[in-house]
Amino acid sequence: MLDSRRLRTFREVVVTGSFTAAARSLGYTQPAVTQQIRALEREAGVPLFTRNGRRMRLTEAGEILARHTQVILGTLNDAQQQLQAWTRLRAGRVRVCAFPSANATLIPEVVAALLAEHPAVRVELQEAEPPESVHRLLAGECDIALSFSYPGQRADPPSELVEIDLLEDLLVVLLPTGHPLARRRVVRLADLHQARWVAGCSRCRANFLHLCAEEGFDPDIVFTTDDNLALQSLVAAGVGVAVAPSLVLSFLNHRQVVGRAIEPNVRRRISAQVLREHLPLPAIELVLQGLRSATAVRSGC
Structure with a gap:
């Protein structure tokens, strides 16, 4: 099993080109970086670097690992972000990322209603146009994304998301x-x-x-x-x-x-997106219900 901390050190050596530069970037000592890379090579069972003058050159095995390291670390980061989001949502804190005109109209109505009826729920606001808001949702940086699309622009959401039509x-x-x-x-x-x-x-x-x-x-x-x-x-x-x-x-x-x-x-078309596994959480449902109510009034429903 490859250690994620050593993989981060490995990536920094690849990016900076030397153990010394990686140590400076990470705030480690150079011997500590050397030790972590040697431990990673023992885990991998093959050498990952050869020395080329003052710089380190990847071996073929190192090239293979380098191609996968960014994906591995990105996936670990996304998992950590989503776990933190789950904990925050259980405590009643919901991060909503919406486009400017929604933040100026729909969101104030929703937040006001929540403060009046469910004061324990806290909404934290972010602002981004689509598709950036959906990218933030997938990365675990927000819990609900509000986005819009025009005729001909709509695409099916990723399988891990649920999309709710609003207005x-x-x-x-x-x-x-x-x-x-x-x-x-x-x-x-x-x-x-x-x-x-x-x-x-x-x-x-x-x-x-x-x-x-x-x-x-x-x-x-x-x-x-x-x-x-x-x-x-x-x-x-x-x-x-x-x-x-x-x-x-x-x-x-x-x-x-x-x-x-x-x-x-x-x-x-205005819609809300949420991670499928977060849909049953009470804080998410309360915010979604508030969005449905605010948009129903505007659509005359």
Whole structure:
């Protein structure tokens, strides 16, 4: 059985190229690194390094082990993170990673309801766009991931995850109040083919470009930002117009900006993901139930 501590030392020698550099990086003495590598070679039953001047060169067996070491250590780290998550969840602490517009709208409602009805449950918030939020969930860095997808972007979740559909969020166009089309209730996207545009995150931007291509034009994108408040300010200042999810309308801070429905009608799908083995835990179920309630109100259910 290969010792994980020795594998970490082995990886550091491979990365740094010498026992001395690995010792400096790990905060060990050079003899301690030498001792650990020799012990690992005894466990493996073969030499792992040969000396090439002042640097160490991997043997063929060392090359084989090096290819597997990153995966082994990564898997061990993920297991440790998920075990820690399990312990934390049993104590009623839930880490939620959500995209900005959800953190500004859905999450405050959920947290407020939990504090009122279940004060022992604590929610810790993180912010990331998908797919980064799902990657954090798989790595054990959060317990629930909120993500969204547009038509044609949806993919089946990994087998270890459960996905819960929450809401279909209608897209709107944000216009300065003085814009000629601001008086309409519904704006055709094609009618804005000559407009300057402010675009959002990479996933939103990809969907927007696809919509414009379907309508027969290539948009003039003059600015991009992941910050919803900055996007509103840019529209209010007349820099450009923007397509945004209707959740943004809940925190429109500029009187100089209006949101209007667009044609073609497009919705993004909002969902929550959780590790399958965490689904039965009471703290997880309480947060998921809060998300279902908050989104049911918005969808009119």
